Amino acid sequence: MNPVKVGLLGLGTVGGGTANVLARNQEEISRRAGRGICISHAAARETEFPDVDTTGMVISTDAFAVVDQPDIDIIVELIGGYDPARELVLRAIENGKHVVTANKALIAKHGNEIFAAAQEKGVIVAFEAAVAGGIPIIKALREGLSANRIEWAAGIINGTGNFILSEMRDKGRDFADVLAEAQQLGYAEADPTFDVEGIDAAHKLTIIASIAFGIPLQLEKVYTEGIGHITQEDVGLAEQLGYRIKHLGLTRRTDKGIELRVHPTLIPSRRLIANVDGVMNAVLVKGDAVGPTLYYGAGAGREPTASAVVADLVDVTRSLTTDPGNRVPHLAFQSDALSDIPVLPMEAVETACYLRMQVDDRPGVMADITRILGDQGISIEALLQREPVDGASDVSVIMLTHRVLEGQMNESIKRIEALDTVTGKVTRIRLETLDSD
């Protein structure tokens, strides 16, 4: 059979990796797919492509011309960002071409529009590479766990953030110091906001939640909190208490609605996911039949991401002749069977918490604090008081609370911070046991 013809948009890190993997493993891939997959056209801003195998490609700077090439079956969008990626993908669909993309921002923000257009035209938009790089988590959730009512999913889905927290813990370094190194190593962008503020994780979590629960993509409803306020002290204290701090994206189905949140999280150290270190990613999924399952691997990088892009190409190649109604639906559930279960506002989410505050070292202070918590129905599971440093008049108090509504905890923190015996802000880090229940 003739090879499938692919038009590649973008020959940067992931685009170059995709070209190389397709070229290097072409024999392996066609032994699997039953036919070859070749990039016939590519569009790129650059004109030189060191370390990229561009054999056989017609390369131009006009991405729209590639999308309009009549004999191309599949467009691979690896430009990133919203524009012109959105226009290119929509035009490819309009042209009746299938699309493979690694663009998490695009799918999280414009996925509903894009999938509706694809559904209308009977084409596939595949996006395995958009979440957790090379880990086949989209496939696991949409197909591997299709027997299950998914209860929750929690993931370490930003490698830069995990690298920073791992280094803070392993080497006792400070946030700013490790961030600078991550930027130097090329893990973090010059503007690290997307990574450390949790925006990148929010994109991925949006996608995970949609395919786990069959709900439309709702990026704007993700509660997003970064890791910039986590101190070396918090990391060490968490460890002492038997926990690790991870920047977690978490989505859970409750009776009242869907939780959708990205924030630093204390996880029991003995959990496998607490031991995922460095730039690696992992997603833990709980299904009602299968119980907990975990998927681990490289969440970014040239070839790991290319691995997911090419796997999608093989899948799309196999599905070219499948009637659209029998393909795996974009959001795992048939498009006319999506659920309108609401996403909960963060105030309605219940979590246990770690609290750290600076208080005056004198009688009565603890009584004030515990009374405020008690008034909100918050019970304390553990309490640590650190001896004052010589000459200092205040001490650190650390508490672990039982599960409590976010709204009540917000109110308690406000009242505690208003006490004149408490200095500065209360640090609050949510805690999840991630056990089977």
Add this chain to the structure above:
Amino acid sequence: MNPVKVGLLGLGTVGGGTANVLARNQEEISRRAGRGICISHAAARETEFPDVDTTGMVISTDAFAVVDQPDIDIIVELIGGYDPARELVLRAIENGKHVVTANKALIAKHGNEIFAAAQEKGVIVAFEAAVAGGIPIIKALREGLSANRIEWAAGIINGTGNFILSEMRDKGRDFADVLAEAQQLGYAEADPTFDVEGIDAAHKLTIIASIAFGIPLQLEKVYTEGIGHITQEDVGLAEQLGYRIKHLGLTRRTDKGIELRVHPTLIPSRRLIANVDGVMNAVLVKGDAVGPTLYYGAGAGREPTASAVVADLVDVTRSLTTDPGNRVPHLAFQSDALSDIPVLPMEAVETACYLRMQVDDRPGVMADITRILGDQGISIEALLQREPVDGASDVSVIMLTHRVLEGQMNESIKRIEALDTVTGKVTRIRLETLDSD
């Protein structure tokens, strides 16, 4: 669309679980699959099915009659064992029905014959549940990693064995003691040979290797060693040296051929897979593009296994109208593109080793031993000597060696055991770093 009709063979643990998951999650499953999946007929030896939802099923004791039912689309074989499972599956294929099975022994031993028959008739034989229970590892290997040249895969793929080793380590208990408990808990069969001797793991490893490398199933070539000789002392010493002992199934592609082996293995404690405890399973896969990825979950049990069976049912339902040439090939690679790369005999496999022996506590003994190793080109990475117990005349010597050919290590062990200063057998446990190279 009408529901897909399924004939279920076996209403025991997994069969009952499959019926229950299909019934409980029928709405979720049909929202995914686009149509319902219902068990119209079932065959079972029993006549009472406590805790199983048998609504709508015609139940008989004649499995062949179910296989011959004309209006059934898919046969689910959950009887286990070789016979009559093989005859039933072949007859279902002959009748033009698709098959879903959880039967690892059947696939590992008769898979080549079964897949050839299925290929001939243009039907699917799906077997996700045959390896690592609810973990979608078959899907990850066959589809999720299809871009990769797989380099190796290593798995904890027998829950009973992992439970025993975990308990020995965590609680300092003896093998026999934990085995007895595992039998009481129902983890281990009355005859635990399949589990503790590694036969069950060999079945699963055979399947993993075939779909990783595109080679025919070759159960008879798996080197299989059990965990019955692992002592509490070995478990403790491994821990001291920074390792955990796991019963690992490992397959690797080398220039000379494929390694295919199941044996107790020292793994660095910091590796994620070394921290997979209790009855849980995990498979670590190294692809050339994606790097290492790991898949973790329940490897056995009623509903986790049913999760994989039902996921296969959804997949087959979606593929009913796909032309056979565009389906995912049974062994991941097109049947006419399988590789004849040979499986290496164990003597030709290279591993590092842990050695423990009892030697006389007097000068010259160590020199004899190290000379024997040196003669075979074996270098020692670490050496521990345990002080003799009061009054005893012999001491334990523990060594970690660098990588060495199995054949040379066998020769060295034979010569060491022949020394009259060495008492009894030398314990040899292979060591794998499972790093990215």
